Amino acid sequence: MTVLDNAPAAPLSVAMREGSQAQHSAAESSTFISDLMGGRINEAGYVNYLRSLRAVYAALEETGRALAADPLVSRLHDPVLDRLSAIDADLAAWSTGAEAEQACEGRAAVEYAERIRWTLDHPVRYVAHHYTRYLGDLSGGQAIGRILDRDFARDGHGLALYRFESIPKIKTYKDVYRARLDGLDLAPAQQAEAVAEVQQAFSHNQSVFAELATHLDRFAR
Numbered sequence: 459m460t461v462l463d464n465a466p467a468a469p470l471s472v473a474m475r476e477g478s479q480a481q482h483s484a485a486e487s488s489t490f491i492s493d494l495m496g497g498r499i500n501e502a503g504y505v506n507y508l509r510s511l512r513a514v515y516a517a518l519e520e521t522g523r524a525l526a527a528d529p530l531v532s533r534l535h536d537p538v539l540d541r542l543s544a545i546d547a548d549l550a551a552w553s554t555g556a557e558a559e560q561a562c563e564g565r566a567a568v569e570y571a572e573r574i575r576w577t578l579d580h581p582v583r584y585v586a587h588h589y590t591r592y593l594g595d596l597s598g599g600q601a602i603g604r605i606l607d608r609d610f611a612r613d614g615h616g617l618a619l620y621r622f623e624s625i626p627k628i629k630t631y632k633d634v635y636r637a638r639l640d641g642l643d644l645a646p647a648q649q650a651e652a653v654a655e656v657q658q659a660f661s662h663n664q665s666v667f668a669e670l671a672t673h674l675d676r677f678a679r
């Protein structure tokens with residue numbers, strides 16, 4: 459076997475993006491997300507969305523800290539990405555105590571969080587969850603934040619989730635992040651595992667959106 463035989467066909471960052479393209483489009487056009495982006499979701503709906511994300515990021519960041527010394531995860535782990543305290547601040551800013559804010563049980567988010575915690579023993583798969591959430595926040599998340607700011611006229615208030623105060627240039631950070639992914643030098647089987655886990659992460663996101671969409675009667679604006 460030559461070295462080339464053992465090299466993955468595409469860099470990891472490309473394989474992850476291409477491997478999740480179809481699911482990304484599906485997530486963008488899911489009912490809950492297209493209603494949210496179209497200004498058709500009320501504050502209670504957004505609070506329920508944030509509550510789901512809270513469970514996910516608690517697991518992501520707790521597991522990330524536990525894996526911070528892992529040879530793979532240590533190359534990506536970066537506390538400037540942490541979102542949990544931003545989500546808590548946003549929840550405090552959006553919550554009004556309305557009954558509908560407890561509408562969604564959040565079962566799908568709990569299952570997503572459980573899957574992330576399971577990756578404690580599977581660092582290659584943890585990398586996939588790290589990529590799916592944080593590169594998403596640094597990409598489409600930026601546009602989502604601007605749309606919410608416009609639709610809810612919040613003047614930036616309650617939108618800390620989308621602000622990365624310690625990252626001066628998001629585009630540069632994303633380029634460096636992709637280079638770090640590609641520098642992990644995963645063997646083909648590991649890369650296939652990572653891409654499969656990105657797909658798993660997208661499926662969990664879809665389940666969260668589908669669960670939120672079952673409460674649209676209370677979330678319609």
Ligand code: HEM
Pocket residue numbers: 471474475482485486491495589590591593594595597598599601602660663
């Ligand atoms: C309204 C919903 C969404 C919109 C409008 C959106 C938009 C975008 C856009 C425009 C990009 C490309 C940015 C660039 O070229 O740098 C992107 C990338 C990305 N998005 Fe989304 N997105 C949405 C939902 C999601 C969801 C639900 C996830 C998963 C949690 C996600 C994860 C990602 C990831 C991981 C990337 C990086 C792709 C890569 O370059 O490797 N996005 N998104």
